[in-house]
Amino acid sequence: MRGGGVFVGELFGRGREEPVPGVVLLPGWLGAAEQRELVAACREWARAPAGMRAVRLPSGGVMSARTVCLGWHWYPYGYARTVVDGDGAPVKPFPPLLDALARRAVREAYGEDGGGVAGAAGYVPDVALVNHYPHGARMGLHQDREERVDAPVVSLSLGDACVFRLGGTESRTGPWTDLELRSGDLLVFGGAARFAYHGVPRTLPGTADPELGLTGRLNITVRQSGMA
Template identity: 85%
Template sequence: MFAGELFGRGREEPAPGVVLVPGWLGAAEQRELVAECREWARPPAGMRTVTLPTGGVMSVRTVCLGWHWYPYGYARTVLDGDGAPVKAFPPRLGELARRAVAEAYGDGVGEIAGAAGFAPDVALVNHYPHGAKMGLHKDRDERVDAPVVSLSLGDSCVFRLGNTETRTRPWTDLELRSGDLLVFGGPMRFAYHGVVRTLPGTADPDLGLVGRLNITVRQSGLE
């Protein structure tokens, strides 16, 4: 709870199929994940800067697990980096993501496409240094419509949840803090979304993290 807040934040469902669970990860689990992200970020197949086909360079840095994401597809090697084989998808992340989907949808898990049999096999770990952001985009390189699980660590951010048709309004801005869980699936699985800005200095100093880490876990649908 931040200073000035009388009550803790409650669970939100800002759109059909979208669930925000504040503080889902405890402090110890957050520290463990930050330590693991540091290991995943090491070369080979480590964290790299992504260049888009337009020539633009993303302000976040990314490391992939299970499958290597590049604009706009998946591969088994870091073909837009050092060419090394992608790091394995950690079973721990799979268990965490399945628990997240169960937490988000509860008894309604069978009503969300791909949620009941969720079998995640890919993760993107994005580091947002101060000043970094991510434009509105869709996660549409997967071959199934299973939900996306997003975990936040470090600095808070303003996350923009758009609509499924255009990058323009309507949209909803959500504040995501360290430890928060966001799951989106069902009718909003292919909604535009992005990060408008991070809020520097909002991370718990005990994390030892500068900026924000976002772990996004997905099911690729690939063989």
């Protein structure tokens, strides 16, 4: 959907899309077996200690999506090595599975040489946020600004499809580009779009493959923190 609200179309099927500079969508990037492997892994990562939690914002509101962090613990608006806004446990390590997937994702999005996108050629991911969206959950427009480098962000979708809203870098107001992200899709944003406002205004319940055994949507966001 662009500007006033029209979806980026599928006139010629779901091929690679670059809806705005720096943003690459690769539909169906994860095969069925890879998706099942990631769902099983997310269930393990979500277990306590340092498990999945509801994030309370400084305003007092609570995010409707639930989150577990790997490598570094994200909280509004910073990173820590322990779950400072939860059970206080050490954050779980960043897994080799996501390291390999994220590096491959950036190569396939921008090419082996990074295509001139900042941080793409020497991409070293070290943090992941796994968000579970139950039916009715959403994510308001926000920027990913806690990292100390401007390396690309890798986003993997599992389960129910969603509407992903992408805006500009200066404010939350439109115009926006809306994309439908489905299970197995890869979205990478970097370069001019690295600090774009983005969010999930709604999920599309009942669109997941029943064989995944997943209710709602899982999103795995992988980043390079730039912290030692």
